[in-house]
Amino acid sequence: xxxxxxxxxxxxxxxxxxxxxxxxxxxxxxxxxxxxxxxxxxxxxxxxxxxxxxxxxxxxxxxxxxxxxxxxxxxxxxxxxxxxxxxxxxxxxxxxxxxxxxxxxxxxx
Amino acid sequence: xxxxxxxxxxxxxxxxxxxxxxxxxxxxxxxxxxxxxxxxxxxxxxxxxxxxxxxxxxxxxxxxxxxxxxxxxxxxxxxxxxxxxxxxxxxxxxxxxxxxxxxxxxxxxxxxxxxxx
Numbered sequence: 001x002x003x004x005x006x007x008x009x010x011x012x013x014x015x016x017x018x019x020x021x022x023x024x025x026x027x028x029x030x031x032x033x034x035x036x037x038x039x040x041x042x043x044x045x046x047x048x049x050x051x052x053x054x055x056x057x058x059x060x061x062x063x064x065x066x067x068x069x070x071x072x073x074x075x076x077x078x079x080x081x082x083x084x085x086x087x088x089x090x091x092x093x094x095x096x097x098x099x100x101x102x103x104x105x106x107x108x109x
Numbered sequence: 110x111x112x113x114x115x116x117x118x119x120x121x122x123x124x125x126x127x128x129x130x131x132x133x134x135x136x137x138x139x140x141x142x143x144x145x146x147x148x149x150x151x152x153x154x155x156x157x158x159x160x161x162x163x164x165x166x167x168x169x170x171x172x173x174x175x176x177x178x179x180x181x182x183x184x185x186x187x188x189x190x191x192x193x194x195x196x197x198x199x200x201x202x203x204x205x206x207x208x209x210x211x212x213x214x215x216x217x218x219x220x221x222x223x224x225x226x
Contacts, residue, residue, distance in 0.1 A: 031210070032210070033210050033211040033212075034210075035210070035211070035212035035213070037154075037213075039154075044203055044216035044217065044218060044219055045154065045203075045213070045216055046216075047208070047212055047213060047214050047215075050208065050209050050210045050211075050212035050214070051209060051210035051212075052210075054209070054210070056208075056212075056214060057214075088153065088154055090154075090156075090211075090212070090213070091211070092210065092211020092212070093211075096156065096167065096169055096170070097144075097156065097159040097167040098144065098146075098156040098159065098211070098213075099156065100146075100153060100154040100155065100156060101153075102153050103153045103154075
C-alpha cells in the first residue's frame with residue numbers, strides 16, 4: 001500500500017510569496033499518476049494538477065507541479081488571497097486504487 | 110457542463126444502512142470511471158470506492174464487505190449502498206469523475222452522513 005506524506009502540515013506565508021508544498025510516497029508512484037487538489041472550507045476539492053505536472057483546465061499558471069518516483073512538489077509562484085486553502089496530493093495505483101496525502105494548510109501569515 | 114449531484118445522506122443509527130446516489134450529467138457517463146471519496150468532519154480526504162465504466166470495482170479496506178458501489182449507465186447514476194454503519198463512517202461523501210492519469214477532475218458538492226444513536 002502506498003502512503004503519501006505531505007509536508008509541512010501548515011505553511012504560513014504572505015500574499016505575493018512563493019509556496020512550496022511537498023508530497024512524498026512510500027513507494028514509487030506508477031506512471032507519475034500523481035494529482036494535486038485545492039480545498040476551501042465548505043467546498044469540494046478542485047483539481048489543480050494531474051500527471052504530476054499538467055495543469056487542469058482553468059488553473060492559473062502560478063500553480064505548477066513537478067517530481068517523479070516518490071518525491072513530488074506543488075509550487076505556487078506568487079500567492080494570491082484566494083490561494084489560502086488546504087492542498088492534497090493523491091496517487092492512483094493498483095491497491096488501494098487511490099490514496100490521498102494528509103494535506104497542507106496554506107494560511108495567511 | 111459536467112454536473113454531479115449527490116443525495117441520500119442523513120442521520121442513521123449505528124448498524125443501520127443508507128443508500129447514496131449521484132446523478133451525473135454533461136459527459137458520457139458509461140465510458141468514465143467514478144469514485145466515492147469521503148471526508149470526516151475536520152479531517153482529510155479518504156478514498157472509499159471505485160467503479161470503472163465496464164464495472165470493475167475496488168474498495169478501501171475500511172469499508173470492504175460493508176459498502177457496495179454500483180452504477181446505472183442508462184440512468185447516468187452512481188450509487189453507494191452502505192450497510193453496518195459505524196460512527197467512524199460519519200463524513201461528507203463526495204462522488205467524483207475520474208479524469209486523466211487517475212485524477213478526479215469533477216466533484217459533487219457532497220452529502221453528509223451522520224452515524225449516531
